[in-house]
Amino acid sequence: MSSSSASAAASYGGAAWEKEMRRSARPSRDGGISVLVTGAAGFVGTHCSLALKARGDGVVGLDNFNSYYDPSLKRARQALLASRGVVVLDADINDGLLLEKLFDVAAFTHVLHLAAQAGVRYAMEAPQTYVASNVAGLVSVFEVAAKHADPQPAIVWASSSSVYGLNTDAPFSEDHRTDRPASLYAATKKAGEAIAHTYNHIYGLSITGLRFFTVYGPWGRPDMAYFFFARSIVAGEPITLFRAADGSDARRDFTYIDDIVKGCLGALDTAGKSTGSKSGKKSGPAPLRVYNLGNTSPVPVTRMVAILEKLLGKKANKRIVTMPSNGDVPFTHANVSHAAHDFGYRPTTSLEAGLRHFVDWFVEYYKLDTKIAKGARSAAAKPAKKKKAAAAMSASA
Ligand SMILES: NC(=O)c1ccc[n+]([C@@H]2O[C@H](COP(=O)([O-])OP(=O)(O)OC[C@H]3O[C@@H](n4cnc5c(N)ncnc54)[C@H](O)[C@@H]3O)[C@@H](O)[C@H]2O)c1
Numbered sequence: 001m002s003s004s005s006a007s008a009a010a011s012y013g014g015a016a017w018e019k020e021m022r023r024s025a026r027p028s029r030d031g032g033i034s035v036l037v038t039g040a041a042g043f044v045g046t047h048c049s050l051a052l053k054a055r056g057d058g059v060v061g062l063d064n065f066n067s068y069y070d071p072s073l074k075r076a077r078q079a080l081l082a083s084r085g086v087v088v089l090d091a092d093i094n095d096g097l098l099l100e101k102l103f104d105v106a107a108f109t110h111v112l113h114l115a116a117q118a119g120v121r122y123a124m125e126a127p128q129t130y131v132a133s134n135v136a137g138l139v140s141v142f143e144v145a146a147k148h149a150d151p152q153p154a155i156v157w158a159s160s161s162s163v164y165g166l167n168t169d170a171p172f173s174e175d176h177r178t179d180r181p182a183s184l185y186a187a188t189k190k191a192g193e194a195i196a197h198t199y200n201h202i203y204g205l206s207i208t209g210l211r212f213f214t215v216y217g218p219w220g221r222p223d224m225a226y227f228f229f230a231r232s233i234v235a236g237e238p239i240t241l242f243r244a245a246d247g248s249d250a251r252r253d254f255t256y257i258d259d260i261v262k263g264c265l266g267a268l269d270t271a272g273k274s275t276g277s278k279s280g281k282k283s284g285p286a287p288l289r290v291y292n293l294g295n296t297s298p299v300p301v302t303r304m305v306a307i308l309e310k311l312l313g314k315k316a317n318k319r320i321v322t323m324p325s326n327g328d329v330p331f332t333h334a335n336v337s338h339a340a341h342d343f344g345y346r347p348t349t350s351l352e353a354g355l356r357h358f359v360d361w362f363v364e365y366y367k368l369d370t371k372i373a374k375g376a377r378s379a380a381a382k383p384a385k386k387k388k389a390a391a392a393m394s395a396s397a
Pocket residue numbers: 038039040041042043044045062063064065066074091092093094113114115116117118119132133137158159160161211212213214215216221
């Protein structure tokens with residue numbers, strides 16, 4: 001099994017490489033787990049890899065460093081991970097040969113599968129990337145875990161709140177219907193949940209799906225509203241706010257990254273064992289689980305903007321339009337009682353506190369005028385400085 005393009009497996013291998021993989025994958029604590037993190041140079045992947053490494057687990061990352069958003073941000077995350085002893089390989093999850101090679105070298109106990117084409121609205125521009133990464137890529141990971149890895153790992157993977165689509169019954173609960181996706185992105189995540197069921201049923205793979213709800217924080221994603229709104233506010237450029245057809249503000253159950261990381265590690269620690277083997281036969285049923293990981297308190301997007309204005313010390317130049325038919329949903333709202341019961345998931349970060357952490361990182365990373373971070377008006381900032389900062393941001397867009 002390998003991707004249509006040349007396999008990266010050919011560029012990896014040899015005694016030194018194998019030694020490095022085993023070192024990175026080896027836990028440093030008794031009872032530690034060994035995790036292959038796909039999408040490790042991504043926003044959630046970086047934070048989860050850092051947290052796993054910090055508590056003494058073994059981690060090997062993999063990412064294709066695509067240019068959906070600024071690859072230099074992914075390379076900066078890769079450098080941060082390397083400084084903590086975590087290797088992130090340059091590879092595609094559709095490269096079955098490379099995945100097999102990794103499982104031959106390192107005895108991963110778990111896979112944290114985060115690699116995907118994210119973004120709700122972009123699916124209308126590049127639908128095939130969603131199929132390639134979110135469906136074919138997911139199958140590629142499940143195939144190697146089910147039929148090549150020995151022993152089989154347990155899998156925790158990222159689904160999405162978007163599977164609730166146009167549901168109106170709130171807060172969203174895992175037993176609500178999820179057959180009305182509003183975007184191709186949501187449909188590929190729903191497909192992933194159906195595919196997970198078959199790999200659990202046939203091969204005994206232990207699989208846990210996590211429906212994250214609009215995750216934000218430092219080292220975040222420039223394609224998400226909280227991030228590019230901040231950039232536009234600093235640069236004095238207009239932002240467009242989508243209003244639901246009934247005139248109400250769009251609302252999101254914004255969830256801070258540290259809470260999501262705790263949820264991911266809780267799911268990994270309670271994943272249970274896979275019951276299959278390389279022969280493809282399973283010795284009994286294996287866990288198949290799905291959980292909401294959200295903040296349980298939806299906030300109007302206009303409120304998110306007001307907090308950013310305060311933290312950045314600058315008013316936004318807002319345009320308000322009716323939400324276009326672009327795959328967006330009017331609101332999200334998570335019921336997290338199942339995750340709370342099964343692994344103690346409890347979000348603790350308010351949007352105000354979380355956005356402050358984001359803005360502090362944002363100002364530091366883009367070397368902006370520090371007055372911005374203190375919420376003071378940076379009118380005193382020299383125009384050139386502001387221009388330079390805006391140029392730095394747009395260059396990395
Ligand atoms: N951030 C959110 O609000 C949110 C909410 C719900 C679900 N999710 C899901 O969580 C996961 C992580 O999301 P994120 O916010 O960190 O996004 P991200 O885009 O920062 O991370 C995804 C990473 O996967 C990599 N990738 C994409 N396709 C790949 C492929 N074919 N092979 C190898 N690497 C590939 C990308 O380069 C990227 O670094 C995704 O599955 C996403 O759909 C995110």
